[in-house]
Amino acid sequence: MTPNISELHSATVQLSQLKLKQEGSLPKLYEIRPAGPGKGLGAFAIQPIKRGTRILAEAPLLSIAQSEYLEGDIQRSFDKLSAEDKAKYFTLHSNHGQDPKNWPSTIHPRTHEAERQRIEEQHNSRVGDKATILSIFQTNCMEHERGAAVFMDASRFNHSCISNAFFSWNSNIGKETIHAIVDILAGEEITLCYCDALWDTHMRNWALKHYGFRCACRACGEMVPGSFAAQSHSRRYRMRELQERLDGHGKSLRKFDKVDTAAAVSDAVEMCALLVEEGLFTAELGKAYDDLAIVCEQAGDLRFGYAAACKELEVYETILGSDHPEVESASGLVRRLKKKKLDGEK
Template sequence: MATVESIPVAPPNEYYEIRAIPGKGYGCFALKAIKRGTRILADDPLLVVPMANYMQRDIQEAFEKLSPEQKAQYFTLHSGHGQDARKWPSRIHESVAEQERQRIQEQHQARIGKEPTLISIFQINCMEMDQGAAVFPHAARFNHNCNPNACFTWNSAIGKETIHAMSDISSGEEVTISYCDMVHDKKLRSWELKHYGFVCDCRACGEDEDDESTFAYQSATRRFRLQELERETRFLRGSRLECGAREEGFVKKLLEMAALHQQEGDYTARLATVFLDMALVCEFNKDIRMAALTAAKAVQVKKDCQGADFAEYAKYAAVLARLNAKLAERKA
């Protein structure tokens, strides 16, 4: 039970404070109106595990390197222990290799254990970092929403985890991020969130998806269509974008994807890639005016969600500069 004295403190900042929320532990609340694109937090890693398929011993090894204060800070974080074993599969398929089997068992024991452990804290607080994962003590205080108002990124250029506002946030509103892929449907999201030990009660999860008048219905429809469009365009993007440029209806599909992401409030780097691909396809098809317009949108979204100091941002800015130069040449 949280007491006033035990409430964790946010790092000195003008944007948010930490408050207790019944049933959710703590959460982060806006101290004032925050504009989309604002960097709310840039957090240093506390405990780093340099591989994705980490074992208990890897967390232990990283933990041993911490100072006594850092070790104590780690154990103030929320833990995913105390879950009901009956809600998890009781067997591991025989085809699973020995090392992975051990990994699954370690994770499972941590979840159903009675006390917080290194793993039970790591598994619900870690975020991707380079080829592995890390716990960021302040970023770890942001709760989940399937339609969040903020997003997080590991920014290797500055060596920090950043949290940016993805929409305009009102004073007093909880600042949330998504722990799962925003395109996933409710069933998959609930499985992903089960690993964190909670059932999401956001509008997209809590309302009746079969009732056309609800946000949940609209959201489910958008996510379903986005999945379809991702499947249809998967092999026409990235290094195969020139094939996409030649495909009839491809730009229309990218436009639809961009619209759906925006309607869903998903102003993440994924939306930036859709705008960038649109710009490159338009450039390929010699529609420079449209290309420059969509490149400007890509740059804006990229900057808003990750910042101009994010390494990949320079690539986006370079595309826009090239297109603007082409436009200027045409006008001259």
Template sequence: MDTQKPAEESNIEPAGVGSEAPTTKSVNSEFFVIKPSPGKGLGAFATSDIKYGTRILAEWPIIRVEKYEYTLADINSAFDSMSAADKDIFWALHSCHGQDPAKWPAQGPNPGLPDELRERIAEQHAARVADAPSILSVFQANCMPFRAGGGVYAVASRFNHACMPNVAFAWNDNIQKLTLHAARDVRAGEELFVSYCDELQPKEVRAWSLAHYGFACECEVCADDGVEGSPGFKHRVNREKLQCLADVVNAISIDHIPFAMHFGPSHANQRLMALFEVLSIMKEENMFGSQMCIVYRELAMVCEEKGDYDNAVVAARKELETYLRIMGPDSPMIPRAVALARRLKSRTVEEVK
């Protein structure tokens, strides 16, 4: 991920179809090129119109750790096993070092945390406020999913962030690659963005998450969000509405809690209305990622609970259709979505009997 370093400071040439860059792999993509993005170093730009659901990249990382709570020692050890060519690519990526310590909590990690976790937070903090780039500061700024841990990718890590991304990413265990899919129709020339944070959260929370990558977001969702009538203001209002539907938002956040646990089994209509409202806002906000799949799944469950099997099937098929578009037919999520749609379909047949 390359978000802060101005293009003129970058020591690599834009890499794209037909151009050989000296320190990074050329991107032989029919869909995009990597080239300077104003104020953001390099970024990925569509070279043709891209249809919603198109797989634009499938990639194996240049450095990887298999555990989620990796330490400095884990990263340094993974770095030692990299090839010289991959190390060159790695060092050409953005680093999140050089941050102002005053912008981070002065007291350091919570003393109540286990020693190992406190040490991990302290290591990452030291890398962020250091004067020079380090293996950890580059890893942190570019880390994306890899199995149960994280990895840095020669190409995918070049995609910049937006709070309303047009590209969805996911680790695909079946093909052992990180995949990127267009999360809506994209026009030729548009910059391709992924989201580094939970974009359902309010701006203040997003800003805190993004500070870990070493930048302040000025995307169309974040910009002018306090100016009434501006597009940013509309996005703020929409995301505040999602916060008001807090139980629903919790149900679709990273630590997914089944929606039924929030309302209990006797409020199906209330849950149904809340889910429709969430779906409507998510569509308005172009949030067509995995969170939308979870909303469709919850919708299918609520319809089933109400005995409305026809609409339960419709919702389950929407979940499947969305996973197909943002993760592809080879994703491990597909059999699970197919199984739900089939189970609900069999209930409509039972009804007819």
């Protein structure tokens, strides 16, 4: 039945009230303050924060629409800011002043011109002797739609390879959000993982070098046999292998090739277990449950597939909030598998 105008209006009002509740009235759960020697500023919980709580929802200070951007693109966006926002921008941290010896001194001759320009601009901003619009952007940018953006508060949260919070751009509300992925104690630093959590220690350190620091979390500690760092290194190496195998199963499924579903289910179960063991309650865990739900569906195990889809939905609701597009997609999978499961039980 088609809803009438007053029903539509009432639904719209309810939706906008819900959005206001979710994005407009967040209590201040953190403070920005010095994080210790060599760490600049960081965000700290000012009260206990429960897992799944939205800690922040923030619009960008400066954003770039494309992923391949040059210094001129950032300059043009900066020029459009108000004088007050330009001043705020220059209060953000800059990772300039790095030792040029830590970076390659030549660019491969086959690199095309625009890419060469991008590499040179970014290198010059890193080794330069003062903060620039580009050096601040490089230090603080986060993913935003198909490009990148900097934020006054979100950009100040420091990194940990085993973070206690998760950040994501929410296109439904037009804001960057940060959610607690575990319970956080009052006074504890709130951290985000800036790089691909499945990378091993060496790859993470390479990625983090671009931000101008070396991570000191327990996954990056001294790799003596039996230490958490050594276990973490081998776990993440194994997770990378499993991810490649699961991506391979996914490609075969899309091409309607024959898939060893028992092996795929086993890989997906191992992946979920390793992520939980490592403490990575992040989008990687949501994706792993999604892979598990899909391969179980292929294997005809709808009961287990439905359970995995419910776990995926729970992870995404916790780390992204119920108003995120990924949650809509995960809800669709839960509904589909529930229906197939019930149809099969008739």
